Amino acid sequence: MRDLPYEIFINILPRVPIKSLFRFRCVCKAWRDLLTDPHFIKQQLNHSAETNISNRNLILNCGSNLYNVLYSIHNDTWDDEPVKLDLPCKLSTIEIVGSCNGLVCLLGYLNRVYDVIIWNPFTRDYKMLPYAPFQLPGRAVSRFPVLGFGYSPSKDVYKVLRVIYFHVDCRMVSSCRSLVDVHTLGTDSWRRIGEIPFDIRDWLSGIFVNGALHWIAIRSSRPDTIVSFDVGNEVFREIPQPYFGDHSFHSKLGVLGGFLCMICTFYDNHVKIWVMKDYGVRESWIKHFSIHQPMVVGHFKHLKPLGFTKSGEILLEMHDRKLVLYDLEKKRFRNLIIQGVPDWSEVGVSIGTLISPEARS
Template structure:
């Protein structure tokens, strides 16, 4: 077909057409002509592509400072794992991140930083456009000990990208280190594109999870926390209204049978509590109506005794959590920050998956659901110090 045909198409039709292509094909399309390159760099194209693209996965492992991103082919066939994902990009973080630690992903951007009591450098990165922003430091000194919780997400209505950091100063028993009470609580929010941190009302105390990162889902951040009596709660921060609220987990999990055995994740469109406290099974609870404790349902159960793979790694001594549910009900999961595996909901079996660059027994594996985006940080946030890498 004559290239003039595409040149004469209205921009909105060209954007709609190009945004439906695989990511690596779109990258090649930028080289076809200047008009396509300029179109692909617009916010309109980035929004159109993000609304249509299938989710993928970002992975880092061990002490490697390399990240790899894959695009899922959402037609699962357990006989040939290599067909389930396509490589999108990989990069070394040495060029722009001093204290490398991948924390979360939201709408195409990655959040890096160390969650600790002393303020550390925080970075927002778009791996597809190879741009990053180092957020400005906030000059705040806290007395020890402190509990620190942070999160990164996008508000539902205005679409603003926000970083949240909550610090609880507390008093602990000097012998048992049990949390006794809070002495101060401070919350700061950074809206990308403003250049400043803002102090807001912190809401109810978070509980005894010392350093944690919030789960982003549908315009809110969620943390699984424990009160002074040992009861579990879920703390929610609405990124649009910037108001905190709390609600309980499934009734059976209001008190954990084994400390540290619960993982809170976003699974598809639902908030999920993954229960690893049993020696016999891994149970995934989904909240079908956000904030409604009666809507918790037990959707998936992985029996450890049915899996040679899971039995070989200690059963309840290890923590597994889901990343993605495929169209046929099969689940991609991570075990003990060491392995990625599939759970087949049809056959009730588990199968390890060795994606390129992920090696077993290294430890420190981080795998997050990630939707690649062509959003230009330089164009979208001109006030920020955006740098390439």
């Protein structure tokens, strides 16, 4: 290896599977220094992001346990047996808030107290965010927190957003107020940045796309809208929705092929998925595909797109703990069976990187 030119050596290592890279840190001091160097870690991250379309690490939430499964889209198979992940601390219930650049944000409950944890499931490094109880005014009654986890490329920082809604007067719906806090990885506290003039409908996780978090929200008596939070500038904005024509449906947001998408479930049990090709431009929304097979698939209420395969099929999570591949041309489904995993409630998608949860701002 000492005779191998450094340029070739540094070009090979980012292509090595993440589990091998993690072991290579024990080879010698020189390799450890290289594999912990921020420049190399970013190079490996860029390569993982580019090849994410081919290999997806699916994290299955089983209530108080998480399992990792690597699906190889080239071979349409699971590359390995499901692996039970070692959680950084004991928790009675887990929610997956989101994943960004290989870091997974978890909301964990234990004895009615919740903790927010940033965790790299491959290196097993984690960061438990400082506990910050809700300082609500008066005799307020709190709702569940709205959370989001994202990254600002321009400022090279990771942030967690927390929105707490509360009622100052429990008898009046109009008395609903909010508090917005932000935690930047590398700091030791939360910052209060004000209020939000929207009532976010999805109580937990924001959809991270294009440097911003997104939710479906309500503002006064106006129809549902898409609200975004720019992770870098910490500003809330409204994102234009498609021209639907028909509003009798249930909507939710997702990510498909790196684009913001909207899943519209109609009451006759069919679904339309829209994709925003040019971020922020209403005219760029296109109806990507529709599904009309309720007898085969079941109810679409919890349908979640997870990504494309090499052949153009779409990997979907269904409401009844099923993973299916949908062929857009043939309009057919086929099930993906995962052996060796207990009942799971949700699926997260992650990539393998060496990014540390101790990232400094």
